[in-house]
Every structure is written in C-alpha cells, then in structure tokens.
Amino acid sequence: xxxxxxxxxxxxxxxxxxxxxxxxxxxxxxxxxxxxxxxxxxxxxxxxxxxxxxxxxxxxxxxxxxxxxxxxxxxxxxxxxxxxxxxxxxxxxxxxxxxxxxxxxxxxxxxxxxxxxxxxxxxxxxxxxxxxxxxxxxxxxxxxxxxxxxxxxxxxxxxxxxxxxxxxxxxxxxxxxxxxxxxxxxxxxxxxxxxxxxxxxxxxxxxxxxxxxxxxxxxxxxxxxxxxxxxxxxxxxxxxxxxxxxxxxxxxxxxxxxxx
Amino acid sequence: xxxxxxxxxxxxxxxxxxxxxxxxxxxxxxxxxxxxxxxxxxxxxxxxxxxxxxxxxxxxxxxxxxxxxxxxxxxxxxxxxxxxxxxxxxxxxxxxxxxxxxxxxxxxxxxxxxxxxxxxxxxxxxxxxxxxxxxxxxxxxxxxxxxxxxxxxxxxxxxxxxxxxxxxxxxxxxxxxxxxxxxxxxxxxxxxxxxxxxxxxxxxxxxxxxxxxxxxxxxxxxxxxxxxxxxxxxxxxxxxxxxxxxxxxxxxxxxxxxxxxxxxxxxxxxxxxxxxxxxxxxxxxxxxxxxxxxxxxxxxxxxxxxxxxxxxxxxxxxxxxxxxxxxxxxxxxxxxxxxxx
Numbered sequence: 001x002x003x004x005x006x007x008x009x010x011x012x013x014x015x016x017x018x019x020x021x022x023x024x025x026x027x028x029x030x031x032x033x034x035x036x037x038x039x040x041x042x043x044x045x046x047x048x049x050x051x052x053x054x055x056x057x058x059x060x061x062x063x064x065x066x067x068x069x070x071x072x073x074x075x076x077x078x079x080x081x082x083x084x085x086x087x088x089x090x091x092x093x094x095x096x097x098x099x100x101x102x103x104x105x106x107x108x109x110x111x112x113x114x115x116x117x118x119x120x121x122x123x124x125x126x127x128x129x130x131x132x133x134x135x136x137x138x139x140x141x142x143x144x145x146x147x148x149x150x151x152x153x154x155x156x157x158x159x160x161x162x163x164x165x166x167x168x169x170x171x172x173x174x175x176x177x178x179x180x181x182x183x184x185x186x187x188x189x190x191x192x193x194x195x196x197x198x199x200x201x202x203x204x205x206x207x208x209x210x211x212x213x214x215x216x217x218x219x220x221x222x223x224x225x226x227x228x229x230x231x232x233x234x235x236x237x238x239x240x241x242x243x244x245x246x247x248x249x250x251x252x253x254x255x256x257x258x259x260x
Numbered sequence: 261x262x263x264x265x266x267x268x269x270x271x272x273x274x275x276x277x278x279x280x281x282x283x284x285x286x287x288x289x290x291x292x293x294x295x296x297x298x299x300x301x302x303x304x305x306x307x308x309x310x311x312x313x314x315x316x317x318x319x320x321x322x323x324x325x326x327x328x329x330x331x332x333x334x335x336x337x338x339x340x341x342x343x344x345x346x347x348x349x350x351x352x353x354x355x356x357x358x359x360x361x362x363x364x365x366x367x368x369x370x371x372x373x374x375x376x377x378x379x380x381x382x383x384x385x386x387x388x389x390x391x392x393x394x395x396x397x398x399x400x401x402x403x404x405x406x407x408x409x410x411x412x413x414x415x416x417x418x419x420x421x422x423x424x425x426x427x428x429x430x431x432x433x434x435x436x437x438x439x440x441x442x443x444x445x446x447x448x449x450x451x452x453x454x455x456x457x458x459x460x461x462x463x464x465x466x467x468x469x470x471x472x473x474x475x476x477x478x479x480x481x482x483x484x485x486x487x488x489x490x491x492x493x494x495x496x497x498x499x500x501x502x503x504x505x506x507x508x509x510x511x512x513x514x515x516x517x518x519x520x521x522x523x524x525x526x527x528x529x530x531x532x533x534x535x536x537x538x539x540x541x542x543x544x545x546x547x548x549x550x551x552x553x554x555x556x557x558x559x560x561x562x563x564x565x566x567x568x569x570x571x572x573x574x575x576x577x578x579x580x581x582x583x584x585x586x587x588x589x590x591x592x593x594x595x596x597x598x599x600x601x
Binding site for chain 1 (some may be wrong): 526528531533534535541575577580581582
C-alpha cells in the first residue's frame with residue numbers, strides 16, 4: 001500500500017514537473033554586441049541620423065534619392081530604396097554612419113536587386129571611407145564593394161581599393177555571384193588601420209568570399225560606412241537597389257542573426 | 261566519556277543489552293569501591309507484579325536482583341514498580357519510577373518464558389540505571405525513604421497518574437544538515453560546461469526509515485562560455501522531497517528524491533551592453549548520503565547528488581539570437597555535518 005502511494009505521488013510529481021517545465025523556461029536576454037542597427041520599421045531615416053553620426057550622402061546636384069520604401073523588405077514592411085540619377089562614378093545615392101576610433105567590427109546589410117542590370121561601368125553598392133586629418137570636411141575614398149555583370153548575365157561581387165597600392169582584389173574562386181530579385185546578405189569585417197595591419201573580410205550569404213589582410217584600410221582615425229548606389233553607366237538607367245536590416249556589430253551577424 | 265559508546269551499543273539491539281549491562285556493572289564496581297552503599301539490612305519487598313506466568317514476576321524480580329550489585333538494591337525500594345503483561349505472542353514490560361513509566365513490548369511467538377524473564381529484567385535494570393550515569397547514584401538517598409507496601413496489589417489506588425509512555429533512545433525527530441558542495445554541469449546539447457562551489461542547508465524530519473526533506477542551497481558564480489559569449493551563473497536550488505534511510509550500526513545510508521525549484525541569476529561578462537537576468541526553473545533532485553553517527557545528535561556525512569532541469573532557460577544575445585541554454589544536469593558532491601534536534 002505504501003509503495004502504491006509512493007508511486008502514485010511520484011507519477012503526479014513528474015506530471016506536475018513536466019507541466020511546469022514546458023511552460024516556464026524563459027529566454028534570458030543577456031545583452032548585445034551590436035553597436036548600431038536599423039530595420040527601417042520606423043518609416044524614417046532617423047536610425048541613420050541617430051546621435052548626429054549619420055547623414056545622406058548624395059550627389060552635389062541632389063538628383064539621386066534615398067527613400068524609405070514600402071515595397072520589398074527583408075523584414076517587416078519597410079526598406080531603404082537607393083535610386084542613382086547622378087550617372088557618375090563617384091557620386092550617387094547613399095547614406096552613411098560614422099564611427100570615431102571604432103573597434104574592429106562587422107558591417108552587415110541585406111541587399112535586393114529588383115532586376116538584372118548591365119554594368120558598363122563600375123557599380124558600387126558599399127563604401128568604407130574616412131575623413132581627412134587635414135580637412136575634416138573632405139571624405140576620402142577607401143575600399144568599395146562593387147558589382148559587375150558578366151556576359152552570361154551573372155552578377156559578381158568584387159572589392160576595389162582606391163589606394164594605388166592595392167586597387168582591385170582578385171576575384172574570389174568560386175566567384176561571388178549575387179542573386180537578382182532575391183535578398184542577399186553582405187557582411188564585412190573591417191579592421192581600420194592607417195598602417196599595413198588592416199584587414200577586410202567579406203561574407204556573401206555567410207560564405208567568406210574575400211579575405212584581404214595586411215593592408216592600409218583607412219586614412220584617419222574614423223570610419224564612414226557608406227551603403228550606396230553609384231554607377232556611371234548602369235543600364236537600364238536609373239539603377240535602383242534596396243537595403244534592409246543593417247547593423248554594425250562586434251561579432252558576426254550572419255544571415256540568421258537578430259540584431260534588433 | 262567512557263560510557264557513551266556503551267550507550268550507543270545498548271540502543272542498537274536488545275540482544276546486546278545483557279552483555280553491555282554486564283560490562284557496565286563490572287566498570288561500576290571496579291572503579292568506585294569508595295562509593296559503595298551499605299547492603300540493605302532487610303530483604304526487598306516484591307516490586308515486580310503481573311497476573312501472568314510467562315514471564316513469571318518472581319523470576320523477573322530475581323533476575324533483576326542478580327543484575328544489580330547488592331549495595332545498590334536500595335534503589336529498588338524507592339518508588340519502583342514493574343508490571344508484566346502477557347499478550348500471547350508478545351509481552352509488555354512497564355517500569356514505574358517516581359511516577360513516570362517506560363513501556364517496552366517484545367515479540368516472542370515461541371513463548372520462551374525464561375527468555376522473557378531475562379529480557380524483562382535487563383530492560384528494567386537499564387531503565388532504572390541508565391549506563392551513562394555510571395557510578396553515580398540514580399537517586400540520592402532521601403532522609404526518610406518510604407519503602408513500597410509489601411502486598412502485591414495490581415495497581416495501587418494511590419499510584420500516581422502515569423505519565424505518557426515514551427520510548428528510550430529514540431532517534432532525533434529532525435535533523436539539520438549543513439554541507440559544502442561542489443557541482444559540475446557537463447556540456448550537453450546546447451548547454452555549456454560549468455562548475456562551482458556552494459553550500460546547502462537541509463532539514464530532514466522523521467524518525468523512521470522514511471522522512472521528509474526540505475533544503476536550500478547556494479551555488480556561487482559559475483563561469484561559462486557559449487558561442488563566444490562569456491557569462492556567470494548563480495543558483496539557489498530549493499528542494500522538497502523524501503528520504504529513505506537504512507542504518508548499519510553507527511553508519512546510515514540515505515537516498516533522497518525531491519522536486520527542485522531553482523532561482524537563477526545569469527549575466528554576460530564580455531558583451532558591449534549586458535544585463536543580469538533572473539529566472540526560476542523546475543526539476544528533480546536525487547542524492548545519496550552516507551553518515552557516521554557520533555551520538556544521537558552529531559553525524560558527519562558525505563554525499564553525491566544530481567540536479568535535473570528538463571527545460572532549462574535559453575540564453576540569447578544580440579545579434580546572435582539564442583546561443584544555447586543553461587545546463588540540464590548538475591552532478592555534485594557534498595560533505596558536511598548533521599545535527600539531531
């Protein structure tokens with residue numbers, strides 16, 4: 001009789017335990033390694049402007065546009081739409097975040113090409129720039145992430161340095177093809193150095209496609225991260241691209257990361 | 261000090277009582293010749309009563325007298341009364357002294373009357389002359405001792421109201437156990453490995469083989485690393501459960517099983533921005549423990565335990581999201597002391 005009661009009590013206790021366990025295991029949020037992030041769901045560009053450390057960066061004639069779009073979005077409802085109307089190889093539609101004396105960090109964003117474009121010139125979709133120590137109003141060019149259309153209709157990603165010592169990096173093997181009409185994830189580890197100890201690593205959809213080490217990566221003590229849409233001859237004009245879920249983080253964000 | 265182990269032996273088994281009593285008697289006589297009391301000048305009145313034949317009251321009385329040194333027979337004249345009851349397959353001995361009584365029942369389906377008489381006598385002597393009192397007299401001589409009436413009335417009308425009977429040498433009803441512990445959580449599935457030290461206070465309530473337990477522990481900050489995130493975890497496990505205990509002479513082996521509620525506090529130590537988080541988890545606690553008793557109130561012990569949480573809290577950070585969860589299992593060992601209350 002005692003054994004039966006004990007068994008009955010034990011079975012009930014296990015049932016109770018199971019009920020508690022399935023319903024009472026919270027997820028504990030320990031904190032964040034994200035320096036900055038935006039998903040554009042505010043419907044404004046305010047995240048980019050936050051703290052006075054960001055701005056639009058468009059051509060001098062202000063033909064190009066950077067708008068919150070209620071169209072394709074990687075998450076939520078809104079994304080950022082870049083339309084390049086400048087038809088210049090150095091100016092176009094862009095926005096930036098500036099970091100003073102930043103640590104080595106990962107710069108992550110999702111991109112969307114609404115259609116296939118023919119690139120008759122270089123087509124820059126992201127820049128790492130810096131201000132000149134001598135003239136803070138002057139923003140120099142550093143390293144660019146560019147797209148190029150191949151004869152077969154594929155679009156390949158490559159890295160270009162404005163430093164004459166480096167220029168274009170060899171194409172990755174296998175090539176870093178980006179999809180059209182599909183969101184793809186670009187993440188860049190950027191180690192800003194004024195000597196030849198800097199580093200740039202690029203992941204395309206979580207695949208490391210460029211690993212460029214032992215080089216100067218900045219001209220001063222700051223970093224300007226500049227997603228953009230700049231091309232002199234991209235057809236059909238004007239080229240449009242979308243960006244969403246951008247973040248700057250001390251650790252990799254990856255495709256599955258949740259920076260918000 | 262010399263009588264403590266002797267008392268422990270006496271409390272273990274009735275069968276060892278006779279031997280212990282003989283030893284005690286030898287000690288008492290050999291070490292205190294100067295304290296011997298004069299022998300009574302007159303034969304003692306009957307002090308063992310009962311309308312039974314098995315055991316025979318006279319046989320029991322004679323056995324009692326044989327067990328007690330003659331110079332201490334005067335103790336039997338001070339309000340001592342022994343009552344015997346034959347219950348068929350068992351018998352009961354009730355010893356009265358100065359208004360208080362102690363009862364003891366013995367099983368004896370074979371009805372060995374001589375054996376019953378010996379056990380009744382030993383029980384009577386142990387009750388009247390606890391060994392720990394040694395050579396000291398149980399009752400100091402009174403100026404005018406009043407011997408018991410000679411006639412063998414079953415229960416005198418003037419007898420004092422019996423006090424509630426109690427069992428001699430009962431184990432403590434409750435025990436408090438204080439221990440230091442070490443706990444280790446192995447890396448299982450998404451749970452990290454970690455280890456830590458702590459302490460535990462446990463109360464075990466119950467005299468028998470089955471008792472209830474209630475405990476609280478504290479485990480100091482256990483360091484862990486998950487997906488590059490380093491953190492620290494503090495735990496306060498509370499448990500309520502049952503204990504099954506088996507005694508082996510002065511050793512005892514116990515097994516515990518109980519429900520576990522764990523209050524946890526965790527925080528990351530290498531994030532850009534971090535915040536401490538608290539939660540409660542439910543689970544089971546099991547353990548085994550071996551203790552060595554030194555007297556009824558003190559017992560050092562060592563033990564091993566396991567804490568099991570079937571659904572531990574998940575841990576998340578930005579931007580990684582969920583990076584894992586707290587441990588499912590903690591295995592540990594404890595060492596401490598138990599105090600009987």
